Amino acid sequence: MKISIIGIGRVGSSTAFAIVNKALVEELVLIDMNKNLAEGEALDLLHASSFHKRTVIRAGDYEDITGSNIIIITAGAAQKPGETRLDLVLKNAKIIQEISQNIKKYAPNSIVINITNPVDVMSYVAWKTTGFESNRVIGTGTILDTARLRALIGYNCGISPMSIHAYIIGEHGDSELAVWSSAMIGGVPITNFCEDCPFEQKCNLQLEEIFEEVKNSAYKIIEKKGATNYGIASATAALAEAIIKNEGRVFTPSVLVDNVYIGYPAIINKDGIERIVNISLNEEENEKFEVSKNIIKEYIEKINI
Numbered sequence: 119m120k121i122s123i124i125g126i127g128r129v130g131s132s133t134a135f136a137i138v139n140k141a142l143v144e145e146l147v148l149i150d151m152n153k154n155l156a157e158g159e160a161l162d163l164l165h166a167s168s169f170h171k172r173t174v175i176r177a178g179d180y181e182d183i184t185g186s187n188i189i190i191i192t193a194g195a196a197q198k199p200g201e202t203r204l205d206l207v208l209k210n211a212k213i214i215q216e217i218s219q220n221i222k223k224y225a226p227n228s229i230v231i232n233i234t235n236p237v238d239v240m241s242y243v244a245w246k247t248t249g250f251e252s253n254r255v256i257g258t259g260t261i262l263d264t265a266r267l268r269a270l271i272g273y274n275c276g277i278s279p280m281s282i283h284a285y286i287i288g289e290h291g292d293s294e295l296a297v298w299s300s301a302m303i304g305g306v307p308i309t310n311f312c313e314d315c316p317f318e319q320k321c322n323l324q325l326e327e328i329f330e331e332v333k334n335s336a337y338k339i340i341e342k343k344g345a346t347n348y349g350i351a352s353a354t355a356a357l358a359e360a361i362i363k364n365e366g367r368v369f370t371p372s373v374l375v376d377n378v379y380i381g382y383p384a385i386i387n388k389d390g391i392e393r394i395v396n397i398s399l400n401e402e403e404n405e406k407f408e409v410s411k412n413i414i415k416e417y418i419e420k421i422n423i
């Protein structure tokens with residue numbers, strides 16, 4: 119198995135590290151416009167790989183992505199404190215177009231995972247520019263937001279986040295929404311879960327407060343440390359693992375729904391998106407999802423691709 123990562127900044131290098139630690143591939147190619155950076159990261163990661171699996175890790179040019187099973191895109195501008203993801207749209211669209219042309223040329227059979235923000239709009243750009251079937255162009259969508267939600271609920275309830283079945287869908291951004299109507303913990307609707315709380319100090323899960331914290335996580339972290347990298351790196355490594363191991367696992371990637379890329383539950387297997395899972399939404403959730411979809415549509419129209 120071979121993965122290439124384009125963009126080896128904070129997110130790209132952390133993603134490479136997560137992939138090395140999962141021992142997913144025999145070959146990992148790192149590409150960045152800053153060649154020294156890619157070379158330095160490749161060398162450092164090669165040393166790390168000796169604790170896991172014999173892996174060829176090298177910096178390269180676009181010719182070197184040939185034969186990749188998966189290409190991960192993280193190149194481009196990141197938010198500065200106070201900026202929204204959508205503010206990056208014009209800067210990053212050109213970069214994603216150029217990268218996608220190279221992917222089409224050198225790795226026409228690969229599965230593309232796009233991380234670069236605004237992730238829904240940029241995944242659409244990658245899909246249009248590569249001309250690949252939509253199952254082979256996947257955005258990380260709201261996988262990270264869903265992980266944040268589960269982590270916070272798990273922390274509050276003293277439960278593994280993996281046992282919490284709750285999803286964030288929509289734009290990976292300010293218009294995303296939590297699907298509380300079908301959220302469950304151990305088969306119990308999340309809205310009833312506090313009834314059996316064993317703790318003396320009950321927190322009475324404040325779902326809207328938790329959602330606001332999830333939605334604003336990136337702003338908070340960027341304010342404090344300048345970027346987010348570990349959460350998205352783990353999310354992307356898990357997504358790549360689901361493809362490589364043909365897991366049939368449900369994530370909330372950015373996928374094609376009504377001609378827009380948007381965060382939505384989907385099953386991931388060796389072909390990328392196996393299929394979308396039609397989650398049931400109540401009226402309010404459905405309205406919010408439509409609003410979110412329209413925001414993404416508006417930004418896709420702005421870049422006129």
Ligand SMILES: NC(=O)C1=CN([C@@H]2O[C@H](COP(=O)(O)OP(=O)(O)OC[C@H]3O[C@@H](n4cnc5c(N)ncnc54)[C@H](O)[C@@H]3O)[C@@H](O)[C@H]2O)C=CC1
Pocket residue numbers: 124125126127128129130149150151152155192193194195196197206210213216232233234235236237258259262290345346347350
């Ligand atoms: N989807 C998600 O959940 C998340 C998305 N992101 C996004 O990931 C992207 C990267 O973020 P960071 O790694 O923090 O930024 P960074 O600035 O640390 O790294 C970006 C890298 O891209 C490289 N680059 C820029 N243009 C390039 C080109 N044309 N070809 C090759 N390399 C190029 C730069 O040299 C730099 O090393 C941003 O758009 C950010 O908003 C970040 C975290 C989570």
Ligand SMILES: CC(=O)C(=O)O
Pocket residue numbers: 197203235262335336346350
């Ligand atoms: C930066 C970003 O998109 C995030 O951490 O959610």
